[in-house]
Structures are given as C-alpha cells and as structure tokens.
Amino acid sequence: MSLQAPLTSLYETATENRVGGHAVNRLAAAQSLLADDLRAIDEAIRCLAGSGPRPATDAALHLNGGGGKRVRPIAVLLSAACFGPISQVARDLAAVAELIHLATLLHDDVLDDADERRGRETSRRVWGNAVSVLSGDLLLTHALGETQRVAPGETLSDLIATLQQLVSGEVVQLRGRRSLDVTEAIYFQIVEDKTASLFSWATRAGARVGGGDSEQIAALGRYGKHLGVAFQLVDDALDYVGEAAAIGKGLHADLMQGKLTLPLTIAVRKRPKAMGDVLLARNGDEAAALRVVGAVAETGACDEVRKRAQHETGEAMAALDTIPAGVARDLLAAVAADLVKRLM
Amino acid sequence: MSLQAPLTSLYETATENRVGGHAVNRLAAAQSLLADDLRAIDEAIRCLAGSGPRPATDAALHLNGGGGKRVRPIAVLLSAACFGPISQVARDLAAVAELIHLATLLHDDVLDDADERRGRETSRRVWGNAVSVLSGDLLLTHALGETQRVAPGETLSDLIATLQQLVSGEVVQLRGRRSLDVTEAIYFQIVEDKTASLFSWATRAGARVGGGDSEQIAALGRYGKHLGVAFQLVDDALDYVGEAAAIGKGLHADLMQGKLTLPLTIAVRKRPKAMGDVLLARNGDEAAALRVVGAVAETGACDEVRKRAQHETGEAMAALDTIPAGVARDLLAAVAADLVKRLM
Numbered sequence: 001m002s003l004q005a006p007l008t009s010l011y012e013t014a015t016e017n018r019v020g021g022h023a024v025n026r027l028a029a030a031q032s033l034l035a036d037d038l039r040a041i042d043e044a045i046r047c048l049a050g051s052g053p054r055p056a057t058d059a060a061l062h063l064n065g066g067g068g069k070r071v072r073p074i075a076v077l078l079s080a081a082c083f084g085p086i087s088q089v090a091r092d093l094a095a096v097a098e099l100i101h102l103a104t105l106l107h108d109d110v111l112d113d114a115d116e117r118r119g120r121e122t123s124r125r126v127w128g129n130a131v132s133v134l135s136g137d138l139l140l141t142h143a144l145g146e147t148q149r150v151a152p153g154e155t156l157s158d159l160i161a162t163l164q165q166l167v168s169g170e171v172v173q174l175r176g177r178r179s180l181d182v183t184e185a186i187y188f189q190i191v192e193d194k195t196a197s198l199f200s201w202a203t204r205a206g207a208r209v210g211g212g213d214s215e216q217i218a219a220l221g222r223y224g225k226h227l228g229v230a231f232q233l234v235d236d237a238l239d240y241v242g243e244a245a246a247i248g249k250g251l252h253a254d255l256m257q258g259k260l261t262l263p264l265t266i267a268v269r270k271r272p273k274a275m276g277d278v279l280l281a282r283n284g285d286e287a288a289a290l291r292v293v294g295a296v297a298e299t300g301a302c303d304e305v306r307k308r309a310q311h312e313t314g315e316a317m318a319a320l321d322t323i324p325a326g327v328a329r330d331l332l333a334a335v336a337a338d339l340v341k342r343l344m
Numbered sequence: 345m346s347l348q349a350p351l352t353s354l355y356e357t358a359t360e361n362r363v364g365g366h367a368v369n370r371l372a373a374a375q376s377l378l379a380d381d382l383r384a385i386d387e388a389i390r391c392l393a394g395s396g397p398r399p400a401t402d403a404a405l406h407l408n409g410g411g412g413k414r415v416r417p418i419a420v421l422l423s424a425a426c427f428g429p430i431s432q433v434a435r436d437l438a439a440v441a442e443l444i445h446l447a448t449l450l451h452d453d454v455l456d457d458a459d460e461r462r463g464r465e466t467s468r469r470v471w472g473n474a475v476s477v478l479s480g481d482l483l484l485t486h487a488l489g490e491t492q493r494v495a496p497g498e499t500l501s502d503l504i505a506t507l508q509q510l511v512s513g514e515v516v517q518l519r520g521r522r523s524l525d526v527t528e529a530i531y532f533q534i535v536e537d538k539t540a541s542l543f544s545w546a547t548r549a550g551a552r553v554g555g556g557d558s559e560q561i562a563a564l565g566r567y568g569k570h571l572g573v574a575f576q577l578v579d580d581a582l583d584y585v586g587e588a589a590a591i592g593k594g595l596h597a598d599l600m601q602g603k604l605t606l607p608l609t610i611a612v613r614k615r616p617k618a619m620g621d622v623l624l625a626r627n628g629d630e631a632a633a634l635r636v637v638g639a640v641a642e643t644g645a646c647d648e649v650r651k652r653a654q655h656e657t658g659e660a661m662a663a664l665d666t667i668p669a670g671v672a673r674d675l676l677a678a679v680a681a682d683l684v685k686r687l688m
Binding site: 052053054055056107110111129130131133134135137138140141142144145148152153156157160161163164167168170171172174175 | 481485507
C-alpha cells in the first residue's frame with residue numbers, strides 16, 4: 001500500500017496486527033506496513049555483512065542474526081515515504097544505516113568487554129576482540145562503499161561527517177567512564193554525538209533521496225536528532241527499570257561498566273553520597289550496584305528521564321510541521337510517541 | 345626546486361646530504377627535495393590527528409610523534425610531481441595517506457597486543473585498547489572527511505574501495521595466524537590487500553590530482569602496488585635479519601605473534617620439521633623462536649625473499665615507462681631500487 005494513502009487504512013492494518021491478544025504498538029504497525037521493504041533490506045544487510053573474508057563475516061552475521069528493531073532503517077524509509085514511493089536507493093540507504101549501527105556495536109562490545117547482546121553471546125566472546133574490531137571496520141567500509149555506489153555527493157559527505165561526530169561521542173563517553181566526571185551537559189553531548197547523529201543522518205538521507213526540499217531535509221534531520229536523543233534516554237532508563245530479558249544485555253550493564261548515564265547523574269546530583277557506591281559498582285561490587293539502583297528509584301531519577309524523553313519526542317513531532325501530511329508522517333509521529341511508552 | 349628540472353641538480357642536492365659521513369640514500373634525497381612539502385604535510389597530519397576529543401587525539405599524536413619514513417606521502421607527492429608542480433590538494437592527500445596508515449597501526453597494535461612501535465610504547469600500552477580502537481576510528485573518519493573535502497568523486501571512491509581491500513587483508517592475515525595455514529599464494533594476497541593497496545591508492549591519487557591521464561594513473565597505480573609488495577617483503581625479512589633498533593618493534597615480533605610471513609613460509613617448506621618450533625614460538629617459547637630464526641637463516645629463506653622483492657621493484661620500475669621523464673620519475677625509480685638495499 002502507498003504510504004501517502006489516508007490514515008484510516010493504516011489503522012485498519014494496524015489493528016489487524018495483534019500479538020498475544022494485545023494490539024501491537026505503532027512501531028510494529030510501521031514494521032508491518034513496511035514488511036516487504038524490510039524483508040528486502042534484511043536480505044541486503046545479510047548480503048553486505050556476509051561479504052568479505054571469514055571470520056569477520058561470521059562475527060557480523062552473528063550479531064545481525066540476534067535481531068534488532070531496525071529503527072534506523074525504518075527512519076530512512078518513512079522519511080523517504082513522506083515525499084513519494086519508496087525507491088531502491090532509499091532501501092539501500094536503510095541497509096547502510098543498520099550496517100553503521102552494527103559496526104558501532106561490534107566496536108562497542110570490545111570497548112565494554114561485553115559478553116551479552118540481544119540475548120546471545122557477543123561476537124567478541126565467540127571470535128575474540130581482534131575479529132570484532134576488524135569486523136566492525138569491514139562493515140564500516142561496506143556501508144561507505146554502498147553509499148558511494150547509490151548516493152555519492154551530499155548523502156555520502158553527510159555520512160562521513162556523521163561518522164566523525166559518532167566516533168567523537170564514543171571517545172567522550174569512554175573518557176567519562178574513566179573519570180566519572182560526567183555532567184548532564186556532557187551526557188547530552190555524548191548522546192547527540194554517538195546516538196542521535198546516526199538517526200539524524202538516516203532521516204536526512206531518506207528525505208534527500210525521497211525528494212524533500214532543503215528545508216524539509218533539515219526538518220526531518222531535526223526530527224531524527226530528537227528521536228535519537230529520546231531513544232537513548234529510554235534505553236538508558238531501561239538499564240535501571242527494565243527487565244534484563246527485554247533489553248537483552250543484562251540489567252545494570254551500564255552501571256557495572258561505569259557508564260554515567262542520565263538516571264545515574266540525576267541520582268548522584270540528588271544524593272551525592274551514592275557516588276561511593278557507583279565507584280564500588282564499577283569495580284564489580286554487586287551489593288553496591290543494588291544500593292545504587294535503589295538510589296535511582298528513590299530519587300525518582302527515571303521519572304525525570306522520562307519527562308526529558310517526552311520533551312524530546314515533542315520536539316521531534318514539532319519538527320514534522322513542514323512535512324506533507326500522510327501516513328508516513330503520521331507513522332513518524334507515532335514512532336516518536338510510542339517510544340516513551342516503553343518506560344511506562 | 346622544480347621536480348621537472350634536469351636530474352643533475354638532484355644529484356647535486358643529494359650528494360650534499362651526508363649523515364655521519366655517509367651519502368644518504370635516495371629516499372633521503374627525496375625527503376630532502378620535498379622538505380618544504382613534507383613539513384607542511386607533517387603540520388597537516390598533526391592538525392588532523394589532534395582534532396577531536398582527548399584521549400583519542402593523545403593516542404594518535406603519540407603514535408605520529410614516533411616518526412616514520414613518510415613513504416606513503418612521498419609516493420603521493422612524487423606521483424603528482426610527474427605531471428607538474430605539487431598542488432595543495434596533492435599535499436592534503438599525502439596527509440590522508442599517512443592518516444590511513446596511522447589508523448591501521450592503531451588497530452594493528454590492538455590486534456597484536458603489541459607493546460612497542462617505532463621504538464616507543466604503543467598507544468594501546470599507554471591508553472589501553474579501547475582508546476586505541478576509537479583513535480583509529482577517528483583518524484579513519486578524518487582521512488575520509490579530508491578526502492571528501494579536497495578530492496570528492498573518483499579519488500574518494502577509490503579510497504573507500506581501498507579501505508575495503510585493506511581490511512579484508514587484515515582479516516585474512518588474522519585468520520592465518522590462528523590456523524597457521526598460510527601458503528605463499530595466501531601470503532601474497534594478504535600483502536597485496538593489506539599493504540600494497542594503500543601504496544597503490546597513494547600513487548593513483550597523486551597521479552590523478554597531478555593531471556595524469558587514465559593510462560598514466562593506472563601505470564602509477566601498478567608502480568605503487570609493486571612498491572608496496574616489495575616494501576612488505578623487506579619489512580617481513582627484516583624481522584629475521586634486521587636489528588631490532590632499526591625496525592623499532594623488537595626482533596622476531598612477527599614470529600612471536602604467529603604471523604606466517606614469507607621467510608617463515610619458505611623455511612617451513614624447505615624444512616617441514618621447523619613447524620613444531622613455530623608453534624612453540626607462538627606460545628612464547630624463546631628457545632624455539634631462536635631455533636626458527638636459525639632455520640630461516642640456514643635455508644636461505646631471506647635471500648629468496650630478497651630476490652622476490654627485487655622482482656617486485658623491477659616490476660615497479662617497468663610500470664614507470666609511460667610516465668614523463670624528469671626528476672620525479674627518476675626519484676620514484678630510485679625509491680624502489682633503494683628499498684631492497686635495506687636487506688643487503
């Protein structure tokens with residue numbers, strides 16, 4: 001169906017999608033509407049991740065096989081769909097967005113000494129750090145090669161600038177884990193650089209190849225940036241309130257790795273003595289970790305994070321004002337609105 | 345001075361350059377003739393390596409501060425100089441070639457658990473593996489950003505394809521270290537992919553921005569490829585016959601890391617029993633390592649490697665046939681000819 005069709009048909013489709021008796025959320029509705037595109041993109045991702053020498057490709061395919069919500073590809077597709085039918089180039093760039101994401105995960109797991117991701121062993125646990133580093137490097141070059149092939153020029157140069165920003169964010173985050181000197185301002189800078197930058201590229205790339213004008217490309221870029229910040233805020237809060245199975249990397253992983261995310265920063269601001277337990281938790285003291293989790297709960301830090309996330313999704317939706325009305329725009333708004341519901 | 349000037353003035357300049365009473369070789373002559381360009385390039389490399397957040401920049405600047413022969417930048421400059429005065433774009437791309445090289449070294453040292461590089465501690469020893477991985481990522485994105493800025497289009501797409509090849513070579517090398525199943529054919533494939541590809545990009549990029557036609561660009565690309573293979577052959581042989589101080593990473597480092605380079609492959613072919621000692625050496629047995637080094641010497645493996653390197657430099661020089669005569673072309677030939685002398 002066309003994503004420029006009237007909204008009614010979307011809801012008809014969406015309400016038909018019920019999982020375990022519950023109406024699925026609208027991200028699932030988007031996944032359902034885009035099912036054919038997403039299948040093609042999955043195939044493209046597998047093809048690119050599997051292209052090159054083993055065991056780097058094994059490591060990439062293992063990570064990719066763990067699933068994932070494909071939020072970044074969906075962001076590319078819906079942004080393109082705001083302006084017309086989804087083209088092959090948009091699908092190719094959707095695959096690129098996921099490849100970049102997978103590349104950063106492969107390097108992240110090495111930086112974090114992480115053992116679990118998406119509910120299964122990390123690639124670095126199976127193949128070792130060296131293979132994971134090279135596998136990430138390989139995916140990165142494939143993503144660049146694919147962008148060069150289908151959208152050289154502005155979309156490629158935008159991607160390169162995005163990668164610079166993304167890596168800078170990773171470095172500042174790593175530095176903060178060592179010094180434990182992360183203010184809220186630094187936290188938001190890290191989130192914008194390391195997470196929101198790729199979302200923002202995804203929506204700009206989609207809008208650009210979909211045929212948006214420069215104002216609309218910038219507007220969707222703002223949407224992507226705010227969506228990305230909200231996404232990371234929710235993800236960071238889930239480390240404290242979620243169920244380990246739901247996030248697939250073990251609860252409190254951030255805390256044990258010394259990542260000063262917003263829930264922790266707020267809790268420590270409200271109860272400075274908790275910092276002692278944060279330090280102990282970073283060194284593997286599980287009792288201290290539980291006390292920190294208690295402090296996060298008692299200070300209402302996660303409520304504050306949810307409010308910030310709501311503010312960001314509000315900004316994301318506001319950025320859609322200049323985008324032509326239609327199912328694609330409505331779905332973008334719905335994806336943003338539903339994001340925060342994961343915290344309720 | 346112009347590099348299209350007659351050759352006589354080159355030799356006048358070169359013979360003026362004496363270090364410790366010995367006439368310097370012609371790589372040094374090239375360094376001397378290109379001194380102003382290389383100074384500007386050094387400054388550009390420092391600027392790019394230092395751009396971004398610490399400690400990633402510290403790690404990059406530390407590695408860069410260890411020196412290095414700047415062979416890849418020289419390859420860019422001389423290739424450009426074959427066709428006219430050296431432009432700013434050629435200088436910028438010369439810096440890019442070195443940045444890519446530095447990025448691979450940062451990741452290599454993580455893969456190798458290397459402690460020493462260019463006679464000083466590796467960055468990963470000082471700042472840890474995580475910083476080194478991100479520092480390499482950052483340099484890579486800077487190199488891409490700089491190429492995008494000064495030479496988008498063919499030189500950028502050529503770089504992206506080169507990076508894919510380079511990383512593939514690293515993966516195959518890593519796989520070989522685990523399986524110890526490296527034939528000579530696989531060895532040459534690794535060398536072409538991981539080392540020669542960047543040399544070949546450097547000479548093509550120089551020729552392209554210098555104004556060579558497509559045949560000349562391809563010819564200089566072949567020169568660069570053969571030069572790169574010869575360069576790696578010499579480097580690998582020096583691990584067995586060189587002085588540790590001269591190569592700055594400790595003698596027999598390749599052997600202790602289980603890298604089956606050509607000297608070893610030849611020695612094992614001629615004396616299959618040596619494989620037992622190779623396995624022991626990989627596990628840290630120094631007595632076994634010394635026996636392997638003995639086997640390499642007795643089988644004349646390094647002589648054979650030198651002959652192969654001479655063959656490669658011969659091919660490199662032959663590739664210069666269609667390049668306009670002048671000092672730049674003569675220096676390219678001289679750089680190739682002098683390379684093998686390191687093994688004499």
